[in-house]
Structure formats: C-alpha cells, structure tokens
Amino acid sequence: MLDNCLLIDNLCCFRQVKQEEMHALYKGRSAAVKEDMVPSKQSEMNPFLSLSQFVLTSGQQAIQKHSKISYFEVEILDAQTKKQICVLEKILPSFTIADVKHKFHKAYPQWYPSCVGLHQECAGPLLKETEVIKNLAASSIITLYFRDLGTQVSWITVFLTEYTGCLLLYLLFYFRLLNLYGMEAISHRSCHPVVNLACICHSLHYIKQILETLFVHSLSNGNTALKKMLKSCVFYWGFTSWMAYYINHPLYTPPSYGNRQIIPAMVCFLICAAGNYFANTAVVQMHKTGTKSHFVRPTYNPFTWLFKLVSCPNYTYEMGAWISFTIMSQTLPVAVFALMVSLQLVFWAQRKHCKYQKDFKNYPSYRTAMIPFIL
Known part of the structure; x- marks a missing residue:
C-alpha cells in the first residue's frame, strides 16, 4: 500500500510539473505572438509615415530652393551725364545682356535693343549680348552705362x-x-x-x-x-x-x-x-x-x-x-x-x-x- 501511495504522489507531482510547463510554454507563445503582432502594425504604418516624411521634406526642399533664388537689380546710367535712367528689377542670374536690353526696351520703347549699347565702365568696351549677368555681379546691384548706338x-x-x-x-x-x-x-x-x-x-x-x-x-x-x-x-x-x-x-x-x-x-x-x-x-x-x-x-x-x-x-x-x-x-x-x-x-x-x-x-x-x- 505504501508503494502505491508513493506512486500516486509521484504521478501527481509529474502532472503538476507538466501543467506548469505547458502554462509557461503557452505564456511564451502568446508573448511571442504579441511581439510579432506589434512590428506588423508598425510595418503597416511605415508607408504612411514614409509618404508623410517625403511630403514634408520635399516641401522644405522646395522652400529652401526657392529661398536660394536671388535676383539682381540693374541700374542704368547715361554714359555721358552719368545720371540715372532707370533701375531694372528682378533680373535673374542667368539673364544675358540681350535680355537686359529687351527689358530696357519695354521700359523705354523708343530705344530698340539694337540701338542700345551697355558698358560696365563709363569708357569701357561694349558688353557682348551673350555676356551673362551673374559674371558681372559684385553685389546684388549692377551698374551699367547706356550709350545710344544710333541706327543699326x-x-x-x-x-x-x-x-x-x-x-x-x-x-x-x-x-x-x-x-x-x-x-x-x-x-x-x-x-x-x-x-x-x-x-x-x-x-x-x-x-x-x-x-x-x-x-x-x-x-x-x-x-x-x-x-x-x-x-x-x-x-x-x-x-x-x-x-x-x-x-x-x-x-x-x-x-x-x-x-x-x-x-x-x-x-x-x-x-x-x-x-x-x-x-x-x-x-x-x-x-x-x-x-x-x-x-x-x-x-x-x-x-x-x-x-x-x-x-x-x-x-x-x-x-x-x-x-x-x-x-x-x-x-x-x-x-x-x-x-x-x-x-x-x-x-x-x-x-x-x-x-x-x-x-x-x-x-x-x-x-x-x-x-x-x-x-
């Protein structure tokens, strides 16, 4: 009888241990499942976050790019009297002398571009029409001297x-x-x-x-x-x-x-x-x-x-x-x-x-x- 009682006690202990192990294993699996579920939600959120970040960064880049665009002001003086004729605003750095002449012609229609001679110095040579404005700029204001070339x-x-x-x-x-x-x-x-x-x-x-x-x-x-x-x-x-x-x-x-x-x-x-x-x-x-x-x-x-x-x-x-x-x-x-x-x-x-x-x-x-x- 004593042997039978011991055998029963051992079986009970073994069953209790097994139950505890199964319970622990279940908890581990549930924790693992929970851990696996969290990244999946984050992975579902990643495209939305990436799109948001792209829109925000592109907007910032566009603002930065727009802020880098600089304009020049071209002051045109008479080569003989050295008096100011006009100031041309919003001149892009890529503008050429030909573009400046056409803008000057819009302000003063009586001066055709072919009749307009522009000098960087009062007694200097005529600037070529292909000359780029940014190559002449020492500051945001560029001074040029106007001379009437007559009929061309x-x-x-x-x-x-x-x-x-x-x-x-x-x-x-x-x-x-x-x-x-x-x-x-x-x-x-x-x-x-x-x-x-x-x-x-x-x-x-x-x-x-x-x-x-x-x-x-x-x-x-x-x-x-x-x-x-x-x-x-x-x-x-x-x-x-x-x-x-x-x-x-x-x-x-x-x-x-x-x-x-x-x-x-x-x-x-x-x-x-x-x-x-x-x-x-x-x-x-x-x-x-x-x-x-x-x-x-x-x-x-x-x-x-x-x-x-x-x-x-x-x-x-x-x-x-x-x-x-x-x-x-x-x-x-x-x-x-x-x-x-x-x-x-x-x-x-x-x-x-x-x-x-x-x-x-x-x-x-x-x-x-x-x-x-x-x-």
Whole structure:
C-alpha cells in the first residue's frame, strides 16, 4: 500500500510539473505572438509615415530652393551725364545682356535693343549680348552705362552694299556711261588690252566677294552702326571711282614692260583670288563643326598649306591680289588703295593672331600673323 501511495504522489507531482510547463510554454507563445503582432502594425504604418516624411521634406526642399533664388537689380546710367535712367528689377542670374536690353526696351520703347549699347565702365568696351549677368555681379546691384548706338544695320547688308557699289561704279567708268572724259577724248579712245583685263579681274573679285557673303560666310546676327557703314562705303566707293577713272581714261598709259608685266601679274591675281576663297572656306568649315578647341590646319588643298606658316592666309591672299592688280595696271590710285587695304589687313591679322595664341596653348610658335616669318 505504501508503494502505491508513493506512486500516486509521484504521478501527481509529474502532472503538476507538466501543467506548469505547458502554462509557461503557452505564456511564451502568446508573448511571442504579441511581439510579432506589434512590428506588423508598425510595418503597416511605415508607408504612411514614409509618404508623410517625403511630403514634408520635399516641401522644405522646395522652400529652401526657392529661398536660394536671388535676383539682381540693374541700374542704368547715361554714359555721358552719368545720371540715372532707370533701375531694372528682378533680373535673374542667368539673364544675358540681350535680355537686359529687351527689358530696357519695354521700359523705354523708343530705344530698340539694337540701338542700345551697355558698358560696365563709363569708357569701357561694349558688353557682348551673350555676356551673362551673374559674371558681372559684385553685389546684388549692377551698374551699367547706356550709350545710344544710333541706327543699326546687319553685317550682310554692310558687305553687300560695299561690294555691289564697287562693282557697279567700276562698270560705269568702263562702259563710259558717265560723261566724265568729254566727247573728244571718247572719240579718240584707244582701249588697251590691259584695260579689259583690269575690268575682268576687278569684276571677278567683287562678284566673288558678293557670292561668299551670300553662300559661304556664316555671318552673325550682330549689327553695326549705319554711320560706320556709310564711312566704309565712302572709302571703298571713293577709291573704286578713283581707280576706274584713271584705268579707263582715254589717255591711260599701259604698263612699262607690256605683256611681260601684265600676264604674270594677272596670273598672280587669279591665284590669290582662288587662295582667298579656299582659305575663307576652311575657316568657315572649322566654325561650322563647332570644335572650338582646335584651330585651322592645312588640308589636302594646296591653297590651304599657307596655314602652316601664318594665322590668316585669307588676308595674305587678299593683300597679294591687290598688289598684283597694282603691278598689272601700274596706276597710282591702285597702289594707294593696296597700301591702305594692306595696313588694315595687317591690323586685323595681328589681332586674330594674338587671340589664337591666347585661346590655344598648343598653337604653333613658328606661325606669324599674315606674312610668313616676317609679320
């Protein structure tokens, strides 16, 4: 009996232990389930929280971005009197001088953008229309000086007017449409072959210039003052009339050495005219490719080989053409015109040569501006 009582007690204790273990295991599982349920609720809330945070942060970023936008005020003064004309407000940093001119035109409709010249300094150079305002700003207020440029004309109009006038004026003298020599002189006219050759060469030169202006040169949309165009036309037209008057005069004296002087000079003139055309074409092709990191180099065309020695062979050929025309015609007006044109070409060539040396670090040191090894 005692053994049976002990066995019963042991079974009771074992059952109690098992119940306690099962109860503890149940509590652990329920706690684990509760712990698992909490993150699931948080995970359901995460998209909403993320969306809220995105809206709030994007709003803050938009406010910060808007607060970073700064405007400039452009004060425009008269370049002569230095009195204030106006103040243009809310000028964005990305605005160019062209945009400022258009805004100035809205305030003062009588001043067209093409007639407005703006300087950063009173006696300084004109600012380019592509210049960005933020590059000129030392503070939030920018002071610019206004100058009236007068009536403006496009560059293509300038060149066509100059060249067409020279062509027509020479032909007027050649065909004696202007009665400048008198009837007696015309009746005793003795036309030398060199007079005809001079007319052909002169006409070919300006016809080439007109065609290049229309179809070769990529002229910018810039303008120049009408006064400058008139001065240029007076210069070219005046010299053309002077040359044509003497070469086509009934008492004109042909060159001293006859055909031995005329033929080589004419051949040299034609070669220089062709070289000028091909050099201009090479420059235009380089600009059209948009490779500003490269300068013009010689091509397979022999007329472009002069690029090995000079920066502006088109000016070299131009000067050579007028020197050849001087030798062929042997007249003082042509010699004076060739000298004046050569001086102008040398000035332009030196300016371009200095620009090339500044822009390109690997620019050939042996190149000169216009005349090989000399200038």
